[in-house]
Each structure stands twice: as structure tokens, then as C-alpha cells.
Amino acid sequence: METNHKTKDLHISQWSAVVNAKCPRCRIGNAFQGPTYGFKSNKMNEFCPHCNLKFEREPGYFYVAMFVSYAFNVAQMITVSVAAYIFGLKLDYDNLWYFILILSLTTLLFSPFNYRYSRIALLFWLSPGLNYEPNRNK
């Protein structure tokens, strides 16, 4: 490949790879086919288009991502509830439906985000033996 000498010294920060949902091994290939919020969104590539890493490392691998996603969801619900309270929504029975509505919307709004980033968090931080290999190529 002609571009090998150029990509060789390129170091991609973990943070930018995580934010852009890149492959954890090469940090170049996209893990997902589309953007987080879009019509084609949240289809995961089976293999990294750059280094050919198989993202689903074993059968049922992404099952664990559900727990990560659940943790994200709880954190977001708590944050939104506290924010609603600070902005004047008192915690009493009359406001119950407001809270339910707000929390349902929060869950709905964040679900594509949680789906994507729970998998990314799993790949980047919860998979022993899966490390950044900057010089990895096909």
C-alpha cells in the first residue's frame, strides 16, 4: 500500500477513537455503518473495514453491552431527574406523570447513543487482550 509510510507514525488518541466509534485495534476503521442519529444508523460492521478485526469477538459477546447500556441509562435518568428538580419540578405525587414523561423521553432519546457507546465501551475498556495496534493493517 502506498499510504503505509504515512499512517505508520500516526497516533490516534483513544478519546477521539471512542467519540467517533472507531475500531479499538486500529482506531481507523468505523465500528458502525452510519451516524448515531440517522436513518441508516446503528448497524454495526461485522469486521473492521481497516484491520479486519471481528467486532463480535465470540458468540454473545455484545450481551454484556446490555449491562453497560443499562448503567448509562440509569445515570442519564438520575441526571435528568435531578436537573428537573433543580429547574423547579417538585418531587410530589402531582408531578409523577411529568417525571414519567421526562424519563421516557430521555430513555428514547438516548437509546441510540447508549446502544452504540455501550458496545464501544465494551470493546475499548472491558475487553482484555484487545489493544491499540497503530501499525496494524489488513
Ligand SMILES: [Zn+2]
Ligand atoms: Zn480496525
